[in-house]
Amino acid sequence: MPNLEERVTVLEQQVQMLEPDRLRSDINEAQDFIAELRAQDAGEISLRTEYTIANTKARLPTAGVFNGAEAWCSDGRKVGEGASSGTGVPVYFDESGGVWMSYRTDAEVTV
Numbered sequence: 696m697p698n699l700e701e702r703v704t705v706l707e708q709q710v711q712m713l714e715p716d717r718l719r720s721d722i723n724e725a726q727d728f729i730a731e732l733r734a735q736d737a738g739e740i741s742l743r744t745e746y747t748i749a750n751t752k753a754r755l756p757t758a759g760v761f762n763g764a765e766a767w768c769s770d771g772r773k774v775g776e777g778a779s780s781g782t783g784v785p786v787y788f789d790e791s792g793g794v795w796m797s798y799r800t801d802a803e804v805t806v
Contacts, residue, residue, distance in 0.1 A: 703729050752806045755786070755795050762790035771797060771804040781806050 706729055751770045765787050772781035786795040786804045797804045 699732060703732055752804055757793055760788045764788040768804050770806045772806060
């Protein structure tokens with residue numbers, strides 16, 4: 696599996712191949728995402744109105760997070776993955792329960 700810098704390089708190359716006039720907002724979004732990945736790699740959590748990026752479930756915030764906020768839980772388990780062997784899943788925040796939910800199962804993300 697490529698490391699973060701290799702993935703960032705691939706994303707940057709893909710961004711450069713886009714048609715800037717037609718896809719300017721996509722390019723800006725991709726560049727913002729690359730910056731978020733670099734912040735994540737530096738061990739920071741970046742809070743934005745659209746989504747949160749976090750390394751692990753333990754680092755996902757629960758205070759001040761709006762309902763429906765999205766994140767990537769890097770140790771979250773996909774269906775069929777064993778305990779402590781999660782490879783990561785996209786999640787959303789359920790304000791009523793105060794927990795991060797897996798999109799795949801609509802249940803609290805497990806690690």
